Amino acid sequence: MSTSREPISNQTEYDLRGGHAPPGRTLPGRTANLRRVRRMSNWSLAALLVGVGATSAALAGAIPGHTGPALSAGPTQASAAGQTPLASGQAPAVSSPVAATTPSQVVPGSPATGASRGSTRGVSASTGSTWRDS
Amino acid sequence: MAAFVDMRDTAAWRPVRADDGVAVAELNALGTLVRIAVWPADSLTAVSAAVGDELRRLDAQASRFRYDSEISRINAQSGGLYFISPGLAEAVEVALAAARWTHGLVDPTIGNALVRLGYDRDFAAMDDDAEAAAGEPWPAPGYWFIELGRRLLRLPSGVLLDLGATAKGLGADRAAVSALRACGHPGGVLVSLGGDIAVAGEPPLGGWPIVVTESGDHDRTSLAQVIRLPVGGIATSSTTVRQWRQGGRQVHHIIDPRTGVPAMGPWRTVTVAAATCAEANAASTAAIVAGEKAESWIESTGLSARLVAGDGTIRCLGRWPEEEGALVRVPGPRMDVPRPQAPGWAR
Secondary structure, three states: OOOOHHOOHHHHHHOOOOOOOOOOOOOOOOOOHHHHHHHHHHHHHHHHHHHHHHHHHHHHHHHHOOOOOOOOOOOOOOOOOOOOOOOOOOOOOOOOOOOOEEOOOOOOOOOOOOOOEEEEEOOOOOOOOOOOOO | OOOOOOOOOHOOEEEEEEEEEEEEEEEEEEOEEEEEEOOOOOHHHHHHHHHHHHHHHHHHHOOOOOOOOOOHHHOOOOOEEEEEHHHHHHHHHHHHHHHHHHHOOOOOOOOHHHHHOOOOOOOHHHHOEEEEEEOOOOOOOHHHHEEOOOOOOOOOOOOOOOOOOHHHHHHHHHHHHHHHHHHHHOOEEEEEOOOOOEEOOOOOOOOEEEOOOOOOOOOOOOOOOEEEEEEEEEEEEEEOEEEEOOOOOEEOOOOOOOOOOOOOEEEEEEEEOOOOOOHHHHHHHHHHHHHHHHHHHHHHHOOEEEEEEEEEEEEOOOOOOOOOEEOOOOOOOOOOOOOOEEEEEEE
């Protein structure tokens, strides 16, 4: 007996769940088409998601000024000083410089944790290890 | 006799300010001024202890001017194979990475050249009135002679290591990371080792405000500029400081490894912002050494930089802002610091 003569209502449940037809039974043309379309839609959606993810990852790495994942860049607009009191955990607005980048200044007498060797030219001892830098 | 202070002793730090929700403190160490800034302000004690601990470790590992440091003990011998501490191994690896990245414009084998020029001791101990004896220039043998495999270091005979172009920047990076751990979350820290600055965690709104200047802390000359740094590090190199006389002429501490004599390019001061302070430190030194080619080299790296010429002319490169108080854009890491692999002779 041909499956195509069977009432569709008998097949709808497992067909629309995506199940396979029982052995020896053939799905009617309309149901088979529906399954095909749905399968294609699923694959298209999956490909779209993968594509969006890959594009996002690539763009994140390529954007100039990207600062890496470990450190948060925070807001880029400086806020005016004299704001309302900070909520707990809120980054402060700092109005005046907290440090200076300079060529390394020598600070005579700056203490160190360890000993420095006396000079080979008659200076008896140093006051701390000084770093050659830039 | 030197007065030794335990840098972990939080009482040794001098409070500078505690306003705007940020606490700032200073310490004289490593022969220069160390400054930390932290928010929330109540974590200052924990942060200063963490930073002091990192500085003490760095000093014991990589200071060329401490006879008992690890690097001094290695330099005291005439080459050989050494099993070194993880901290020194990292410092050497970063120095080698900087040398590769800059094509030898900075080079850790420059130790003998510095000694020949008279920079053979703590700079603070160098007598202003005395002249260093003139010696023949000693070009750096070349970083490629150094072999590093994890913690095994092989140094050829006659090579003196000097990690000055990267170690202080690395120290600032290490200290900032340790400070952030001590600070907790949310929070942010800034660590400045004599002007080499690293930041970590969440910055204040708009970034950490920092003065870029050629001389003196917070010196506001006409050449000074305030910028805001959100992440990474910033470092300044200059030929205008750490000068001495040798053989009847004025010399400075930035040596061209290729010639063994002080760099004589058109730029007297270079400031670079980068993903890490070690990278910024290496790049700013390399730019001074590169001389006429400094601009093209910096542009090839994509870094943001500010160069001051001998006549005071200022040139901004990359995404360095010309406006006062603007944010400096920091690119991702440019210097490749691979994990040390076992070299051929150790496999």
